[in-house]
Amino acid sequence: MLSTQEKLRYSRQIMLNKVGEQGQLKLRNATVLIVGMGGLGNPVALYLAAAGVGKLLIADGDEVDITNLQRQVLFSQQDVKLNKADTASEKLQLNNPDVDIEVIDEMLDEELADYYIPNVDLVIDCTDNIAARYLLNKACLQHKKPLILGAATGFDGQQMVIDPNNQESACYQCVFPSAENAPVNNCQTIGILGPILAVIGGVQATEALKILMGLPVKTNRLALYDGLNQQWQYFNVKKQTSCTACGHSK
Amino acid sequence: MINVLFFASLREQLGSEKLELSSDGITDVQSLLSALTKLHPNYNNAFNQSILVAVNQEMSTREQTLKPGDEVAFFPPVTGG
Numbered sequence: 563m564l565s566t567q568e569k570l571r572y573s574r575q576i577m578l579n580k581v582g583e584q585g586q587l588k589l590r591n592a593t594v595l596i597v598g599m600g601g602l603g604n605p606v607a608l609y610l611a612a613a614g615v616g617k618l619l620i621a622d623g624d625e626v627d628i629t630n631l632q633r634q635v636l637f638s639q640q641d642v643k644l645n646k647a648d649t650a651s652e653k654l655q656l657n658n659p660d661v662d663i664e665v666i667d668e669m670l671d672e673e674l675a676d677y678y679i680p681n682v683d684l685v686i687d688c689t690d691n692i693a694a695r696y697l698l699n700k701a702c703l704q705h706k707k708p709l710i711l712g713a714a715t716g717f718d719g720q721q722m723v724i725d726p727n728n729q730e731s732a733c734y735q736c737v738f739p740s741a742e743n744a745p746v747n748n749c750q751t752i753g754i755l756g757p758i759l760a761v762i763g764g765v766q767a768t769e770a771l772k773i774l775m776g777l778p779v780k781t782n783r784l785a786l787y788d789g790l791n792q793q794w795q796y797f798n799v800k801k802q803t804s805c806t807a808c809g810h811s812k
Numbered sequence: 813m814i815n816v817l818f819f820a821s822l823r824e825q826l827g828s829e830k831l832e833l834s835s836d837g838i839t840d841v842q843s844l845l846s847a848l849t850k851l852h853p854n855y856n857n858a859f860n861q862s863i864l865v866a867v868n869q870e871m872s873t874r875e876q877t878l879k880p881g882d883e884v885a886f887f888p889p890v891t892g893g
Binding site for chain 1: 819
């Protein structure tokens with residue numbers, strides 16, 4: 563049962579037919595792991611905390627840097643040199659003290675992934691490199707947890723949902739089969755316009771809330787956002803039987 | 813003809829959004845790329861980096877065979893965040 567206070571606090575989403583009190587209860591009972599508390603992790607965590615997701619695990623081993631402040635909107639100038647997950651947790655608790663937040667103040671490696679992922683409902687990728695996404699992809703396939711991928715640089719963004727509980731769902735490695743020739747393009751090397759992260763992070767948070775409330779989401783689709791031309795493109799992705807992560811040859 | 817589209821930063825890099833290319837001699841994505849690199853030196857640099865390809869709106873590989881009328885989209889993988 564939702565308390566009177568909860569009914570009021572979340573009233574503007576509870577009034578949506580697709581949410582209702584049942585949806586709100588599902589959010590309250592949910593646990594989400596957000597990996598990376600940078601440009602994508604900031605808006606994703608803020609929206610999930612504000613929406614009343616019961617428990618958030620937020621992981622980042624990095625410190626706030628002055629060059630982050632142009633886009634990582636949870637952080638202030640006084641937070642420079644502080645751990646990102648720690649600092650984000652404080653800001654999120656200010657927004658919503660009812661959310662239980664567990665800070666993982668280090669980079670998620672295989673061991674940590676295997677420790678935390680079995681106990682969450684879904685994982686959100688807010689990392690900034692391919693290696694971390696391979697790791698999350700593999701762990702989510704193994705533990706059968708949905709993974710919501712997002713990435714952004716320059717004026718561009720990409721987004722995709724993987725559902726290992728669906729046999730036909732393509733995985734990250736079906737799209738990016740090898741790290742060979744993998745770009746080292748990140749916000750540090752080629753720059754980023756801050757709000758592009760809000761666009762992609764906003765889509766990731768929306769997909770997460772939908773999954774937690776049992777609403778259908780699209781898998782097997784790579785969404786490409788071009789902020790310079792204000793344009794979305796969608797490409798179908800087939801599960802690759804030859805995929806080394808999810809196919810027959812794994 | 814093959815309809816070629818460029819998206820996101822690749823479009824900016826090449827200064828081109830789309831072009832049509834005769835399908836003569838083009839059997840797969842790889843041979844299309846070879847034909848494109850001959851069009852302009854810029855294309856050579858652009859296609860030497862990691863690049864994603866979709867044929868008729870479906871993610872594909874460089875080995876994907878092509879036929880006249882196919883739409884081939886190229887765009888960069890985005891990895892930051």
